Amino acid sequence: MNVPAIATLTRLRTACSQCNLRELCLPVGLNADELNSLDNLVSTRRKIRRGDSLFYGGEPFSALYAVRFGFFKSTLTSGDGREQVTGFYMAGELLGMDGIGTDRHTCTLTALEDSEVCVMPFARVEELSRRFEPLQRHFHKVLSREIVRDQGVMMLLGSMRAEERLAAFLVNLSQRLTTRGFSASEFVLRMTRDEIGSYLGMKLETVSRLFSRFQEDGMIEVHQKHVRIIDIAGLRRVMAQAHSAN
Amino acid sequence: MNVPAIATLTRLRTACSQCNLRELCLPVGLNADELNSLDNLVSTRRKIRRGDSLFYGGEPFSALYAVRFGFFKSTLTSGDGREQVTGFYMAGELLGMDGIGTDRHTCTLTALEDSEVCVMPFARVEELSRRFEPLQRHFHKVLSREIVRDQGVMMLLGSMRAEERLAAFLVNLSQRLTTRGFSASEFVLRMTRDEIGSYLGMKLETVSRLFSRFQEDGMIEVHQKHVRIIDIAGLRRVMAQAHSAN
DNA sequence: GGCGACCCTTGATCCGCGTCAATTCCCCAT
DNA sequence: ATGGGGAATTGACGCGGATCAAGGGTCGCC
Numbered sequence: 056m057n058v059p060a061i062a063t064l065t066r067l068r069t070a071c072s073q074c075n076l077r078e079l080c081l082p083v084g085l086n087a088d089e090l091n092s093l094d095n096l097v098s099t100r101r102k103i104r105r106g107d108s109l110f111y112g113g114e115p116f117s118a119l120y121a122v123r124f125g126f127f128k129s130t131l132t133s134g135d136g137r138e139q140v141t142g143f144y145m146a147g148e149l150l151g152m153d154g155i156g157t158d159r160h161t162c163t164l165t166a167l168e169d170s171e172v173c174v175m176p177f178a179r180v181e182e183l184s185r186r187f188e189p190l191q192r193h194f195h196k197v198l199s200r201e202i203v204r205d206q207g208v209m210m211l212l213g214s215m216r217a218e219e220r221l222a223a224f225l226v227n228l229s230q231r232l233t234t235r236g237f238s239a240s241e242f243v244l245r246m247t248r249d250e251i252g253s254y255l256g257m258k259l260e261t262v263s264r265l266f267s268r269f270q271e272d273g274m275i276e277v278h279q280k281h282v283r284i285i286d287i288a289g290l291r292r293v294m295a296q297a298h299s300a301n
Numbered sequence: 302m303n304v305p306a307i308a309t310l311t312r313l314r315t316a317c318s319q320c321n322l323r324e325l326c327l328p329v330g331l332n333a334d335e336l337n338s339l340d341n342l343v344s345t346r347r348k349i350r351r352g353d354s355l356f357y358g359g360e361p362f363s364a365l366y367a368v369r370f371g372f373f374k375s376t377l378t379s380g381d382g383r384e385q386v387t388g389f390y391m392a393g394e395l396l397g398m399d400g401i402g403t404d405r406h407t408c409t410l411t412a413l414e415d416s417e418v419c420v421m422p423f424a425r426v427e428e429l430s431r432r433f434e435p436l437q438r439h440f441h442k443v444l445s446r447e448i449v450r451d452q453g454v455m456m457l458l459g460s461m462r463a464e465e466r467l468a469a470f471l472v473n474l475s476q477r478l479t480t481r482g483f484s485a486s487e488f489v490l491r492m493t494r495d496e497i498g499s500y501l502g503m504k505l506e507t508v509s510r511l512f513s514r515f516q517e518d519g520m521i522e523v524h525q526k527h528v529r530i531i532d533i534a535g536l537r538r539v540m541a542q543a544h545s546a547n
Numbered sequence: 548g549g550c551g552a553c554c555c556t557t558g559a560t561c562c563g564c565g566t567c568a569a570t571t572c573c574c575c576a577t
Numbered sequence: 578a579t580g581g582g583g584a585a586t587t588g589a590c591g592c593g594g595a596t597c598a599a600g601g602g603t604c605g606c607c
Contacts (some may be wrong), residue, residue: 200403
């Protein structure tokens with residue numbers, strides 16, 4: 056009598072239909088019935104302490120992860136040991152899609168604050184999306200959007216100057232925080248200057264200098280990791296100035 | 302009697318099971334039976350003349366495309382009109398995956414030489430991959446690999462210096478040509494210096510100068526669009542030199 | 548077959564950002 | 578409270594690659 060009771064509890068606890076992130080996460084746009092069929096999508100949840108990694112590049116791939124709360128960076132390490140930050144992830148975003156192609160993760164996912172993820176065994180994702188057209192469709196959309204996001208970063212890195220890149224970064228962060236119900240104008244950076252720099256293709260000193268400059272220009276206020284955006288229109292203007300880098 | 306005969310002919314003509322690219326393309330790894338079920342995946346073929354576009358950013362998305370022969374570039378245009386080359390595609394590679402997420406293409410695909418693609422209506426791709434597990438699996442792998450590829454470019458742009466990037470570009474081209482049965486060491490660039498530069502985040506003059514330098518160093522021979530790779534190990538050494546950019 | 552439109556090459560100069568270095572700030576652990 | 582260490586800031590300087598400019602090669606089109 057006891058074991059099934061616990062199993063039910065676990066199921067409920069990890070049920071997408073009960074999750075307040077369902078409007079952001081994989082089940083977005085599904086109706087109540089459809090949601091219920093998803094309730095065994097998530098096998099367990101897993102807590103990751105700040106500084107620890109969810110998975111490492113090279114590890115075998117078996118599951119996708121949805122961020123419940125917390126903050127992650129993904130990093131890629133090249134043959135010669137250089138490390139590049141390839142993305143930052145927050146609640147409702149999906150991790151691990153890089154592993155599908157080769158059955159091994161290519162990047163490492165590290166928590167930048169104490170975090171929790173929903174573990175979705177990939178076999179289950181595929182099975183459910185075969186049986187279940189709306190999930191299939193949405194899953195494909197999520198994969199595709201990751202491609203589009205990456206191409207956006209390529210454009211950032213390939214054709215914008217340092218100040219434009221940093222402005223774009225701040226605007227993007229602000230938008231994503233807003234979507235999640237946080238303040239659009241005031242937030243705490245979870246990553247270091249070095250990590251921002253790696254992501255944006257510049258050195259930490261440059262990041263720091265640009266923060267100071269944006270502050271002088273009255274567009275933001277920065278104190279260490281605290282950022283307040285005063286003039287988001289100004290930042291948008293900076294990121295769109297057409298006068299090139301290359 | 303006549304119409305069905307033509308229909309059969311068309312079917313045969315566009316059948317994956319008859320295509321010599323099936324080992325590179327979507328149906329990779331499927332057995333004969335499985336391949337046959339795919340024979341109505343491709344609705345038609347479409348020829349694109351050099352300089353023409355298969356689709357433009359902003360257009361509604363309806364199908365994926367597999368390159369039969371030819372060569373494409375994909376470009377992204379930012380709000381302020383800057384254009385960034387985000388990739389080059391050759392036979393057997395899949396185009397259009399950027400459109401799935403928003404039902405609109407985000408990038409423009411332009412033929413750099415006279416080309417032909419197989420048109421795969423996306424609804425059909427999804428339907429077949431629901432009914433057909435190996436296709437589903439492989440399709441997911443293709444999407445995931447595109448993500449990984451893009452992350453590789455991010456690393457390139459974010460953490461390598463110009464000469465490393467260009468060396469990496471040449472090595473990558475050579476590899477992909479080899480896979481397709483072409484010479485690994487001698488080929489014709491289908492894109493201009495400007496397009497290479499855009500892709501690699503540098504100016505065309507820099508591309509040109511680096512080509513000349515690689516030639517002086519005895520690693521390649523270049524005459525306009527003709528490239529001969531003499532010392533691929535040397536190029537690999539250049540792309541891996543750890544002494545940073547940022 | 549010759550003319551024009553690109554494309555490529557190469558040089559000279561300049562500047563954005565990387566590099567190196569010193570100092571300060573902040574958080575955390577004792 | 579206090580000391581230690583990582584993170585951030587700021588300045589001085591130099592270099593890689595952008596910018597500007599001129600010339601030459603190649604191919605398609607009349």
